Amino acid sequence: xxxxxxxxxxxxxxxxxxxxxxxxxxxxxxxxxxxxxxxxxxxxxxxxxxxxxxxxxxxxxxxxxxxxxxxxxxxxxxxxxxxxxxxxxxxxxxxxxxxxxxxxxxxxxxxxxxx
Amino acid sequence: xxxxxxxxxxxxxxxxxxxxxxxxxxxxxxxxxxxxxxxxxxxxxxxxxxxxxxxxxxxxxxxxxxxxxxxxxxxxxxxxxxxxxxxxxxxxxxxxxxxxxxxxxxxxxxxx
Numbered sequence: 001x002x003x004x005x006x007x008x009x010x011x012x013x014x015x016x017x018x019x020x021x022x023x024x025x026x027x028x029x030x031x032x033x034x035x036x037x038x039x040x041x042x043x044x045x046x047x048x049x050x051x052x053x054x055x056x057x058x059x060x061x062x063x064x065x066x067x068x069x070x071x072x073x074x075x076x077x078x079x080x081x082x083x084x085x086x087x088x089x090x091x092x093x094x095x096x097x098x099x100x101x102x103x104x105x106x107x108x109x110x111x112x113x114x115x
Numbered sequence: 116x117x118x119x120x121x122x123x124x125x126x127x128x129x130x131x132x133x134x135x136x137x138x139x140x141x142x143x144x145x146x147x148x149x150x151x152x153x154x155x156x157x158x159x160x161x162x163x164x165x166x167x168x169x170x171x172x173x174x175x176x177x178x179x180x181x182x183x184x185x186x187x188x189x190x191x192x193x194x195x196x197x198x199x200x201x202x203x204x205x206x207x208x209x210x211x212x213x214x215x216x217x218x219x220x221x222x223x224x225x226x227x
Contacts (some may be wrong), residue, residue, distance in 0.1 A: 043219045046215075049214060102215070104161070105213055106160070106161075114132075
């Protein structure tokens with residue numbers, strides 16, 4: 001149980017375009033999902049907490065208009081990187097926790113390269 | 116002061132030895148503690164959770180928690196080369212909701 005998927009696993013896009021990343025909980029319902037970014041040789045950085053049916057909560061310094069999060073159902077959250085630039089190239093990982101548990105289960109990640 | 120601190124390593128141990136990974140945290144209100152393993156280029160994988168003082172064993176892994184000292188550790192017995200990865204300590208506090216605060220991770224290298 002507690003399987004989280006992400007799509008796509010890798011994406012290359014041109015500077016100025018937008019990219020959407022999907023995060024799905026496959027065998028459980030997730031009221032809350034989390035989006036992280038990880039640069040090479042660095043630790044995870046929490047970008048935002050995605051709440052089903054309400055607005056996401058963004059961490060300090062993360063531009064909510066650039067990183068659009070939608071959590072329209074209990075099994076799906078999406079992150080859209082708008083007007084991507086090379087500095088947005090990173091490993092984006094989502095996670096979800098089971099209700100009544102703080103254990104977070106991570107998706108396999110999406111490697112974004114902006115050229 | 117960082118909220119969750121780990122030695123970045125690399126920690127190098129010979130195959131078959133015990134690897135000891137340490138983590139300290141600053142928030143005394145922390146209630147839940149986790150160890151994740153992350154292989155290079157992959158996402159983190161939950162390997163242990165611990166909620167009360169003492170030891171918790173799962174196979175070759177033992178998590179140890181000391182809330183008075185604000186210290187949590189992970190022991191890996193009979194270390195194998197396949198254990199070579201970065202180990203992330205994560206902590207949750209009641210006032211953080213479901214958020215986890217991650218340490219920087221300790222890189223472990225198990226030499227054959």
